[in-house]
Every structure is written in structure tokens, then in C-alpha cells.
Amino acid sequence: MDEQEKKILLVEDDPNFGTVLKDYLMMNDYAVVHAKNGMEGFEKFKKDDYDLCILDVMMPYKDGFTLAKEIREKNADVPIVFLTAKAMKEDVLKGYKVGADDYLNKPFDSEVLLMKIKAIMARKATDTVADSKQFEFKIGNFDLNSKLRFLTYKGGDQTKLSPKENELLRLLALHENDLMPRELALTKIWRDDNYFTSRSMDVYIAKLRKYLKVDDKVEILNIHGEGFRLVVNAD
Amino acid sequence: MDEQEKKILLVEDDPNFGTVLKDYLMMNDYAVVHAKNGMEGFEKFKKDDYDLCILDVMMPYKDGFTLAKEIREKNADVPIVFLTAKAMKEDVLKGYKVGADDYLNKPFDSEVLLMKIKAIMARKATDTVADSKQFEFKIGNFDLNSKLRFLTYKGGDQTKLSPKENELLRLLALHENDLMPRELALTKIWRDDNYFTSRSMDVYIAKLRKYLKVDDKVEILNIHGEGFRLVVNAD
DNA sequence: GTAGCATTTAACCTTACATTAACAAAATGC
């Protein structure tokens, strides 16, 4: 889990206002996806996970409330903020009914919006304890704790692993005794496959080999032109 | 949780308005305690646990913000809604900084307030750890009393902790031996995540490390780019 | 007011991490 930007889905049909708002949010380190109408908004929502949705209420074809309802059916938790030109009481009530987290009347102050977003995100910051992805591995005499990024030898010595070391070893462990294609690591961990990332990966393979050296049952073999293989030999 | 009435602390100095609002909320099945000024509000807050605080901003002697800050020192989680006559941008920002959950301008529609309250309560309900009301921890040879904010070493030496020290150590203890994400502390305790709050947090980590130093089984480890880990080693 | 705290800000330092570069050594294919 690295320093990820928070992802915001912004659904706003006014192209000028939408673009300005998007830029402003991006300047404040949010990753923003801008949909130009309700339909598009729902498509984009289904395709990805968002930390927050900002919906304009007044939109052609599919208004913000309808969209909010659809979003709620898919995901009961994602915070929703409505933008609205008029401050009609009925609208506000309707908004809270579909589970709005907040409400903003246009024109609104951008700093206020920012604070609201921060407040909502902070609320959300639950201690989501580790999704049950696999984070612990036994590798010969080693135990790899991939969440806390350390490698224990025979229950004793702990080696801290850097994020890349950790990811790489985890990927190898997931393919224990089997081929872990070079390309897999490069695309999954380095997100790019070129001469330099490849060289970088080799550097990390070397580091891992150094850590694993203390147990002579464990080794990382190269399969020329294919990838690597984490082998655990019997005693 | 059982079918308990939710308890609301209402702090409002205008006796007429306060009484009307209190009655209205009670009619809607909330248990309401009405304090007539900031001082009284804080006294009442300390005496009981509330699910929500509604604070008037403009009050003699102790305004709503000051009160909110005091409340926050005691309890970082309780939702706070401000009532204010004027909609000054600075005020709104100030409100969110002290951790407001919402903001209402007087005169406001009572139904809107009700919806907001419902929305906030619903949010709280889904907040998984909101109920982790644990205030006493054993950390190696230390005992942390997080309510009274002190740290005892081997039943003897007591160190008083400042509010921030206390919250931070508590958060670490809640995740003992596990990762306590940096971001979690920053959003929960500092309510903001930027370069300076991050540096501030480091200062507090240093303070805690100094306190904990006397017990060499206990340490706070950093996990680069992720957060911290309070480790208690076996003897 | 000012004394005494808690907290933030600021500057600065250290460490951790990832990449790059240059080169050596294997492996492969002809």
C-alpha cells in the first residue's frame, strides 16, 4: 500500500466549470476522473474504485440523484457530495435520503470544498485491516511477512525489506518452485519493461539472493530468457 | 448495538431557540442534553458519552470553536455540527479544521438538520472501529491509561502525556505489533495530511520513543513510506 | 500582563530506496 493519491469521480455536465474544478482538485493532489454526464459517470464508476464522488445535481438525461442511487446500489460506502445551483430544501432532503455525505451550493468557495473533502476523507480513514490477500509466506527456513515487509530466518533474525525487495520476493513466493516470468515482475512491480527496469530488477534479484544465502536450501535460479524460479530444496 | 436512543449534546445560549430545538429533536427520538453556554457544555460533555454534539458558534465567554477544541482533546471521534448565524468563509474553514462534521447556517430548516443528523449517525454506524473504545493498554512493562493520559512504568513511575502524545500512543497500541499507517494518524489525530503535520507527527514519535526507552522490550519502528509499528518483544 | 505548557514550524541532517551506468560473466546461436 503505497502513498496513493485519492481518486475522485467528478460528474459535471458544464464543460467549463467541470474542467476548472477538475484542475483545481488535481492541483491539490487528487486523482480526478471527469465524466460529462450521468451515463458516462456510472460507466466510469463501474470501471474503477473511487474514494469520493462529486455529482452535479442538474444534468440532462440522468440527474445527480438518479446517478447517486445507482452508485449506492453498487457501493454503499463511497462518500457522495452533491453540487447544486439552487438551494431548494426538497433537493437537499432528497440528497441526504440517497445518502449524501455533503452538499454544496454553487457558487461555492473552492477552499470550502477542499476542507469538506478532507473532512470526509478523514472520516473514511478507517483502519481497514489488511484485505485477506496473502501476505505471509514460508520459504524454507524463512518467513516472509509481506505486509510489514520483513523476512525472518528460523524465527530469529529479521531483515527489513524495501518495498521493491518485498514485492519481488512476494511474487517469487507466489510462484514457488515455478517460473516467475521476468515480464510479470516488470509489468506488475515496475509498470514498465525496458532495458533499465530490467537491469534494476536484476539488482533486486541480487539483493534477495544475498538475504536468502544463509539458507542453502533456498535459491533463486534464472531461466534464461524467461524469468526466475524460487526453489526450495528438500533437506 | 441495541435500540438505544442516540444522545445529543446541544450547546446553545439562546434560551428560546435552544428549547425549541431541543424539543424538536426529542420529538424525533433523540436524547438531548441542553447546555446554555460553552462552560456548561464542556462540563456536561465530560460527564457523559454523546453520539453527537451540536454547538452554536456565537456564544458568550466560550465560543463554539473553543469548545469544539476542548471536546476534541477528550474525544477525537465524536461528530460535531456547528450552528452559525453568519456564513463567513473563515468561520467555515475554522470549523472544518477543528474537525467539524457539518455546518448549518441559521436560520436553517429543521428537517434539513434532522437529515444531516441521520446522515452523520449512519456514517458513524458503518465506521468499523468507531466502537473501539479501548482506553487502557498494556505495552510491555508500561500501562497506558488513555483516558487520564498517563503512562506508568512497572506500576511505579508515571509520565503525564499531552493530548497528542496520548492519541498517538493509543493509536499505535491499537495496532500493536502491526502497521499503524502514517496516514491514519495524520487524518485521525491531525485531521490533515501535509508536510508540516507529517513533521509534527515525527516530533511526537520522537517524544514517545524517549518515554518508551526505559523499557528495551518496547520500540517504535518505522516502515519506510508506510507508517510505524509499536513492537513489544518477548523477554 | 507573563509564566508555563503544548504544539507547530523551520531548518537541517541522516538514512533508505530506487535508478543508472559501466562493466563482467554466462548463455545461446550461428
Add this chain to the structure above:
DNA sequence: GCATTTTGTTAATGTAAGGTTAAATGCTAC
């Protein structure tokens, strides 16, 4: 064998994160 590609190794460099310290600020209480 020798040319080419792939892998291995080491060191340097750059940057980001974390750590430390002291001063500045803000608050409360006297």
C-alpha cells in the same frame, strides 16, 4: 569459436522519507 543477447555485480547518484533540534506560536491559567 565468436558474436550477440541476457544476466550478474558494483558503485554513484538523486530523491524522498524520516529524524532531530530549537525557535516561534498559541493557549491557559495565574
